[in-house]
Amino acid sequence: MSAAVELNDVTLRYGADPNETPALRGVNLNVPAGDFAAVVGRSGCGKSSLLKLVSGLQPATHGTVSVDGEPVTRPVGVVGMAFQNSSLLPWRSTLENVLLPLEVVAHKRRDYRKNKKQYEQRACELLATVGLAGQEQTPPKSLSGGMRQRVSLCRALIHEPQLLLLDEPFGALDAFTKEELWQVLQELWRATGCTVILITHDLSEAVLLANTVYVMGPRPGRMIYRADIALKRPRELNDRFDRDFIDTVAELRHHIGQSHAGRQAA
Amino acid sequence: MVTRKRLEPLLPWIVTIGFFAVWEVAVWALQIEVFILPAPSDIYRSFVRWHEAIWFNSLQTLYTTLIGFGLAVVGGMLLGLLIGYSKLAYSALYPILIGFNSIPKVALVPVFVIWFGIGTVPAILTAFLISFFPIVVNVATGLATVEPELEDVLRSLGATKRDIFLKVGLPASMPYFFASLKVAVTLAFVGSVIAETVASNRGVGYMMIAAQGRFDVPLVFAGLVAIAAMGIVLYAMFAWLEQRLTSWAYR
Numbered sequence: 001m002s003a004a005v006e007l008n009d010v011t012l013r014y015g016a017d018p019n020e021t022p023a024l025r026g027v028n029l030n031v032p033a034g035d036f037a038a039v040v041g042r043s044g045c046g047k048s049s050l051l052k053l054v055s056g057l058q059p060a061t062h063g064t065v066s067v068d069g070e071p072v073t074r075p076v077g078v079v080g081m082a083f084q085n086s087s088l089l090p091w092r093s094t095l096e097n098v099l100l101p102l103e104v105v106a107h108k109r110r111d112y113r114k115n116k117k118q119y120e121q122r123a124c125e126l127l128a129t130v131g132l133a134g135q136e137q138t139p140p141k142s143l144s145g146g147m148r149q150r151v152s153l154c155r156a157l158i159h160e161p162q163l164l165l166l167d168e169p170f171g172a173l174d175a176f177t178k179e180e181l182w183q184v185l186q187e188l189w190r191a192t193g194c195t196v197i198l199i200t201h202d203l204s205e206a207v208l209l210a211n212t213v214y215v216m217g218p219r220p221g222r223m224i225y226r227a228d229i230a231l232k233r234p235r236e237l238n239d240r241f242d243r244d245f246i247d248t249v250a251e252l253r254h255h256i257g258q259s260h261a262g263r264q265a266a
Numbered sequence: 267m268v269t270r271k272r273l274e275p276l277l278p279w280i281v282t283i284g285f286f287a288v289w290e291v292a293v294w295a296l297q298i299e300v301f302i303l304p305a306p307s308d309i310y311r312s313f314v315r316w317h318e319a320i321w322f323n324s325l326q327t328l329y330t331t332l333i334g335f336g337l338a339v340v341g342g343m344l345l346g347l348l349i350g351y352s353k354l355a356y357s358a359l360y361p362i363l364i365g366f367n368s369i370p371k372v373a374l375v376p377v378f379v380i381w382f383g384i385g386t387v388p389a390i391l392t393a394f395l396i397s398f399f400p401i402v403v404n405v406a407t408g409l410a411t412v413e414p415e416l417e418d419v420l421r422s423l424g425a426t427k428r429d430i431f432l433k434v435g436l437p438a439s440m441p442y443f444f445a446s447l448k449v450a451v452t453l454a455f456v457g458s459v460i461a462e463t464v465a466s467n468r469g470v471g472y473m474m475i476a477a478q479g480r481f482d483v484p485l486v487f488a489g490l491v492a493i494a495a496m497g498i499v500l501y502a503m504f505a506w507l508e509q510r511l512t513s514w515a516y517r
Contacts (some may be wrong), residue, residue: 057418057422075422075423075424077423077424079422081418081422083415083418085413087413087415087416087418087419089416089433089434089437091437091438091440091512091514091515100420100433101423103429103433104425104429104433105423165422
């Protein structure tokens, strides 16, 4: 199950002052169901605001946001989210953290209470696929940063969301842990088939994982470039050293540099 | 390092016994009169002689303290949650709370006596008032300092305000709540004893004032020691409870 995401001429302004530069202006985005899209850009160009719009945490000032053909007006349980900070609840065990969405999402709640054992089983399986078998009862503070991020991914997926929103989930990890988790994410996406929108600073990460990479420019945040990544699947870490891959990254880099130069000239 | 490890649990005892030893020696060496500063041995003798009165009055003080403290826990928790959760309640209630907390509680005891007469009720109320504030402030702080991302995780799933409160806010504020209980329970003793010294016919505070009238200074000090001992025991109980229930918040 997966959902298409569509943003039509979306503007987002946090303050009430109409003369203030909006966080996002005229953003169009179209992610087909089951696709993997990445959004790259400098800090503060509105990437996180984009996710807040899609998840329904923040209403658009102008324009329409729709998920699975339905306009988004408030948060609904069809979305799974993970952030740079794993934000696990420290008083819960790893397993209890993964199960959290089931206690909250409206259409899963009752079913979860009836079939607790079954869902716990599923959570354990999910933890095993990200390499955390045997850590079910560990408190989050005893896990490493990379392990916490794995748990956070499991929590984002346990309620079988149609859409996975990732806000720099690997931003705080060391290079090797990151590489491992790229593989994990690719595998999870293949297995679940949900739509993914990944926000990142890391251009190699975007090109390695996504089908389409969007480049955002700052102040106001807007889409300035779109690249379709035609590399074969499944992708290996070593693909990063191929000619095509390097060219694509260089091209994206160029567009991000331009957005910055243009801003300075203005 | 082995000696240090073995020393650590003994250290509180060594320091406490050392404190009384220095006191005893100082009183003897400086020839201080017993009605100025009694030696620990005098206080001990007073304990032995008056143990029935001390026991009876200590129980009374413990009783008023715990009732006042219990009310403060319930009230402080509720008000703290309200203030920490709602910005509106915070800005509306904070000034008046600060104002109430600034009032010396001893000044209120005569008012309580006018309302409720001499005895148990003023002591309970004073214990309540003095221990109420730190609980409110701590619970409110605990709620207000919850990471917004933790709430976002739940909000993006379509969680209701009630869900967020029960699953994130309440558990996140528990370490603050338990930390405040340790402070509040010792403050509650201060409150009840103050009230007893001003207006009561029972309790350690009353016993001390009565002893003072007879220049029985060792008994005054025996009362102080009894209060201190009860304070330590209750503090230790809540510290233990804190360890048990919110161990996740500590290393």
